[in-house]
Amino acid sequence: MRRAIVMGGSYAGLFAARVLSDYVEDVMVVEPDEIGADGVGRRVPQRLQLHALLSMGHTQLERWFPGITDELVKGGARLGEGRDVRFYVDGRLKAPVAGTRMLGATRPFLESHVRRRVDGLPNVRLVQAEVTGLVFDGSRVGGVVTGDGEIWEAELVVDAMGRSSRLVEWLTGHGWDEAPVDRMRIDLGYATAMFRRGDELDSLVVAHSSPGPASDYSPEVTEPGALTAVEGDRWSVVLAGYADYRPGPDPEEFLRRMRRCVAPLRTVADDCAMIGDVKTYRFLESRRRVHSRLSRFPGGLVVLGDALASVNPVYGQGLTLAALEANALAAYLRSGSPWRDPAWGYFRLAEAVVSGAWQLSTAADLAQPHVTGPYPRGYRVQKWVADKLTEASVLDSVVNTAYMGVVNMQQPPTTLTDLRLLGRAARVLLRR
Ligand SMILES: Cc1cc2nc3c(=O)[nH]c(=O)nc-3n(C[C@H](O)[C@H](O)[C@H](O)COP(=O)(O)OP(=O)(O)OC[C@H]3O[C@@H](n4cnc5c(N)ncnc54)[C@H](O)[C@@H]3O)c2cc1C
Known part of the structure; x- marks a missing residue:
């Protein structure tokens, strides 16, 4: 591939650029924010909040x-x-x-180190500009337009513009459907x-x-x-x-x-x-966009980071999700799928990762009295089991190691339905 453009140069955009640098001759990261020596910038105010990096993110x-x-x-x-x-x-x-x-x-400290590494890659350029729209080439995206009216052509465009991404507006303006959102x-x-x-x-x-x-x-x-x-x-x-x-x-x-x-x-x-x-x-x-529920989507376009899914920050999943979605992009590029076609292969992989994080965070959020749903099927039983497992994880290292493996996104949530683990948790609670 000759050129890929990443819209947004924050954590997800930098990971996407790193992955793309292995597959594309020229990677452009377009970011309007001026990141000062403090590494903070204006457009991502949550950079000032405590950020934990889960073990999988590390x-x-x-x-x-x-x-x-x-x-x-x-x-x-x-x-x-x-x-x-x-x-x-x-x-x-x-x-x-x-x-x-x-x-x-x-x-800011973590991200400035990642930015320095990405900036040092010979085929990656960080460009200070705001993307104001997409360029279409038939049923695929063929590039982006920046604030000064300049058109940049690319074979692949990545939306890493965070929660305030305007991608949906740009797509619907060209007759494409909006990807359904879970909230x-x-x-x-x-x-x-x-x-x-x-x-x-x-x-x-x-x-x-x-x-x-x-x-x-x-x-x-x-x-x-x-x-x-x-x-x-x-x-x-x-x-x-x-x-x-x-x-x-x-x-x-x-x-x-x-x-x-x-x-x-x-x-x-x-x-x-x-x-x-x-x-x-x-x-x-919390919200996630599920592109695989669409029947048509332009080729040459992928979405990752908070623009794809952004969940309750209390569980510290955002940075790790961005990195795992970048892995999904690497797997998609490696698969040799024709990149002119819609990137369904990428969306399926990325959404599988998001789904694990979404299950975990929304299940815990539903336990809050002011959160009113939507409740998944079998929620009461799930909550009863999850409460017992949490209780056992306070007391027992084996249960807690499995539990924290899921919290740290090293294991999928289904790990917690393993019968041997549930049996051990039951014995721990009975002994108590
Ligand atoms: C309060 C809070 C606490 C959090 N704590 C944690 C934590 O402990 N651990 C954790 O892992 N995650 C945490 N998160 C989540 C984490 O901050 C996000 O998941 C992460 O910032 C997502 O990165 P991103 O690159 O997708 O989006 P962002 O960081 O939001 O970056 C989007 C980028 O796109 C750029 N952009 C926007 N519009 C345009 C445009 N038109 N053209 C070009 N560029 C554009 C912006 O300038 C910005 O740089 C927390 C979030 C919040 C709100």
Whole structure:
């Protein structure tokens, strides 16, 4: 293939460019945002929120950018192993997980390393411009138009423009149908603050506390929240809450809520100085577009990252999904499918990955009292089993290793229906 254009140069666009560089002579990444030295930019405000990279996301990062973990760690990121990574449910520390590894870094720091690597590829160009429309060549996309009216031809165009992508508008304007959307309204509030980091928590890198099935759980007793040790000797701390219980920007209120969290967050609230402001973010709904439900779609066009699917950030899946969708693109390009045809092969693979993340996040969200569906068939039984498994995962390493394998997107959700695992969970609960 002679040229591919990636619209959007954030995390998903950079991964797509890396994959395409193996198959295409000339890869152009078109991104309007000017990313300053702080790595933040204007157009992706969630970059300022705590970003956890799931184990599978880390594996894919190292796969496509070998040696990047060492670079990140040399620059100040932290690599947590074993008990340096702690997960809590209803305020209780979960059983240890075999082989845990998680990276502690801010999103701008992580992404700036990925951008530098992609920028260094000989056949990739990063171009600062805004895409304003598509160019069609019969029933396929033949390129893009940028803000200055310039037309850039390409054999393959990738939409990595995030949740605010205007692709649907451009397609429907040319007589194509909109890909059906699944939505779940969750009304999540997020707030992140930075703190100076000393040796108050030894080698801890990640502490993550979520609500679970305990009947005596109440957010006033143990707040959900997380912290990560990041570059620059800082802690990144996030608090989350739904509907009317969303955290606000007031630092005193933030500290009060941290003092109702699990022990590591309480320690940071008491011992460490807050740096800068509390940054808030409101996330109204999870959504995914299902292109395989369409009967026609233009050739030469694929969609990935948040433009394809964006789920509740509490589960930390977005960056990992983007990387796995880039893998789907690699598999599609490797398959030798004629790229002039609609990329159904790509969409099927990418949607299989999205489906796992969607099942996991929406099943957990439906347990929130203010989330009103849609409920999948058999939801009550699924929830009962999931609650029991969560309970057993607090007590037993084997159950928790399988459970966290799914949470970390290393295993599909069906792993949790394995009869031997369910039997073990039942025995653990009975023994208790
Ligand atoms: C509060 C919050 C917390 C999160 N926490 C986590 C976490 O802990 N772990 C995790 O893995 N994920 C997390 N996520 C999800 C993660 O942020 C997203 O999944 C990720 O940003 C998706 O990357 P993307 O490249 O698809 O889209 P984006 O990062 O949104 O980037 C889209 C890019 O497209 C560009 N663009 C837009 N329009 C145009 C145009 N017309 N022409 C050219 N370019 C254009 C934009 O400038 C931007 O650079 C979180 C999300 C939120 C909201």
